Amino acid sequence: MNFLFPDRVSLTRDPLGFLLNRADRALAPLTPLALGFHRVHLISDLALIKDGPFAPRTLCVSNFPSAAFAPIAVDKSCDAHQIKNDRMDKGNADCSKIINAIIPDILVDLRKSIFAAYKHASFDCWRFSTILATKLTFTTLFGSASELNIDQQSFTHHAEKIYSTRDWIALDTICERKREIAKREKSCKHSLLEIYSMIQTAFSQRRARSVCGYAYERKYEILYSSSEICQLVLAVRQATAEALFWAIFEVAQNKYIKTIIEEEADACLLSNGELDWHKLHLARSTKNLSLELIRLSPINNIILFILRSCSNLSRYGIKSGDKIVISPYAIFRSERYFSKPNAIIIDRDYDSDIFALQYLACGGGIVFQIVLLNLALLLLDLAAAFELELVEGPPEVTVLPSFQAARPDVKVRLNLRRSRLFQ
Numbered sequence: 498m499n500f501l502f503p504d505r506v507s508l509t510r511d512p513l514g515f516l517l518n519r520a521d522r523a524l525a526p527l528t529p530l531a532l533g534f535h536r537v538h539l540i541s542d543l544a545l546i547k548d549g550p551f552a553p554r555t556l557c558v559s560n561f562p563s564a565a566f567a568p569i570a571v572d573k574s575c576d577a578h579q580i581k582n583d584r585m586d587k588g589n590a591d592c593s594k595i596i597n598a599i600i601p602d603i604l605v606d607l608r609k610s611i612f613a614a615y616k617h618a619s620f621d622c623w624r625f626s627t628i629l630a631t632k633l634t635f636t637t638l639f640g641s642a643s644e645l646n647i648d649q650q651s652f653t654h655h656a657e658k659i660y661s662t663r664d665w666i667a668l669d670t671i672c673e674r675k676r677e678i679a680k681r682e683k684s685c686k687h688s689l690l691e692i693y694s695m696i697q698t699a700f701s702q703r704r705a706r707s708v709c710g711y712a713y714e715r716k717y718e719i720l721y722s723s724s725e726i727c728q729l730v731l732a733v734r735q736a737t738a739e740a741l742f743w744a745i746f747e748v749a750q751n752k753y754i755k756t757i758i759e760e761e762a763d764a765c766l767l768s769n770g771e772l773d774w775h776k777l778h779l780a781r782s783t784k785n786l787s788l789e790l791i792r793l794s795p796i797n798n799i800i801l802f803i804l805r806s807c808s809n810l811s812r813y814g815i816k817s818g819d820k821i822v823i824s825p826y827a828i829f830r831s832e833r834y835f836s837k838p839n840a841i842i843i844d845r846d847y848d849s850d851i852f853a854l855q856y857l858a859c860g861g862g863i864v865f866q867i868v869l870l871n872l873a874l875l876l877l878d879l880a881a882a883f884e885l886e887l888v889e890g891p892p893e894v895t896v897l898p899s900f901q902a903a904r905p906d907v908k909v910r911l912n913l914r915r916s917r918l919f920q
Contacts, residue, residue, distance in 0.1 A: 504531045505672055512668050513798060516824040520831055527813045527821075530671075536819040537671055541827075543834065545810070595711040596866055600774045602641040602706065603871065606632045607878050615911045619888040622745050622907035627653045630738035633871050634730060640704020647695040655688035660735050660796065667799040671822060696730050697723070708863070729864065732796065736859035736868045739794040740787065742904065743894055744872055747790065747841060749885035749909045750892070754843060757782045759914075762880035772878055780877055785843045787872035788854065791865075793841070793894065795825035795858040825857040841894060883911040 507515045508530070519528055519539055526542030610629045614620045631652055635644040662685045669677040700723075703709045709726065748755050761780040767773045777784075802821040804810070815821070830838045835845070847854065855865035879885065890907040 502531065502533045505533075508532075509668065509672065512664075513824065513826045516799075516822070517827040517830055520824065520827040521833070525813070527810070527815070530822070532672060535673055536816065537822060538813075538815060538819060539822045539824070539827075541831075541833075543828065593866065595708055596637070596870055597774075598711075599637060599640075599706055599708070600870070600874070602636050603633060603874055604772065604774075604878065605641065606636050606644075607875060611879060611882070611911070615883070615913075619908045619910045622890075622909050623742050623904055625909075626741040626745065627657075627738045629875075630734050630741055630871075631656075633737055634734040634867075635699055636707070637867050637871075638708045638726075638730060638733065639699045639702070640707035640710055643699045643702065643704065643707070646698055646702055651691065652695055655691045656731060656734055658685060658688045659692065659731065664798050667801050670801055671799075671820060692731070693727060696727050700726060708867075732859055732864045733867050735796045736791065736864060737871050739796060740790045740868060740872050741875060742907070743790045743794055744787065744876055745879075745885065745909055746887070746890055746907050747786070747894055748876060748880065749887040750890060751841075754782075754786060754841075755880070755885065757843065758786070758876050758880045759884075762877045765877055766881055770881075772874070772881060774874070777873060777877075780873060782843050783873050783876050784869065785845065785847075786841065786876070787869055788847055788851075789841045789843065789845065790872070791858045791868065792829045792835075792854060793839075795829060797857065797859070798826050799824055800857070823857065828857065829854070879911075880914075882914055884914050886910040886912055 504515070516539060519530070520541040523539070523541035526540070526545050528539045528541055530537040530539055607629075610625070610632060614625055628649055631649050632644045635647070636642075662681050666678055666681050669675075669681065700709060703713075705711075705714075708729075748758055761783050762772075764779050765773055765776040800823040802823070804815065804817055804819050804821065810821075828834065832838055836842075859865055859868055886909065888908040888910050890909075891905045895905070
């Protein structure tokens, strides 16, 4: 063991397991990591996230493409971020109305994808989730049929590479491994440029009935820079894909949850058998299941801040230039905040934790609203017409604490409950 860097081996061997162990054992809100001469602190107390020198809305705000992997620099005033936050506060309120307006378009994409999956004896859950997440993301942000303007297979490949690389670069930045950072950024440069080009194409042909379509109408004044639009697309798509995968798996393998979702789906139907989105408030268990899945599979495994000036964390001995590490994976699996944190509990009370959940899990209010809606509509629309049967997969949800943990092979079959989709 290197006595100057005693934590480095454990951190690089199993990053999320190491951070979870440290966060659970921590007595203080901030835990220093023994990583040599540079000062790195792990946040283990949610209160510091809500009352720190940084605003939670900055978690997914970074310049694109080169800074997509960089730590978020935070100074005492946060002036640059505050301008964005004021606009985002207004944007969140407007986007609630906008997202409700585009629900019919989202349902059309869902129906097409569900029908395509039904024609197969069984389907690969991860492939289905990633393609469907791409469709729903582009429909929501740019309008119906916008996904036809891009190569969905290529987009999925490059998006996966970007997100897996970003986690490793965060870890390399924590450990001061500059060579590794340069190599990873170079290997991901092509994916960044491809993603940027596809998003620009979709944005240039955006429909009026979409988040970006409404955002650029004068009455809404929710204007995003090209970097923010790219961040929105990547965050919505990745969070939706991860959550859809585990949502389909959980409903297929858990008979108790399957029965509850089916009952709520039936309660939300119109007399003609179509889903009435005005009744979504009745689907409380569906929403809670979605919250649990977003909590258990956050897209931000490690979020890294670098303080550029003195802050109100100075009372903890934090100085300018120190690095602050937040691990959503560790926080959402910590027993100090959640009873039975690795279990899915659909009646879990989120009142005190929902604020931190939405920003830590997928990067912001707008992203969170879209992902939560996508999940609820998928579960209700599927359960209204089909019974999901697990053909292949593990006995329970097991998101492993490692950057290199492979998702289990999950195959699902759709068995017809009623003929709504074929009328």
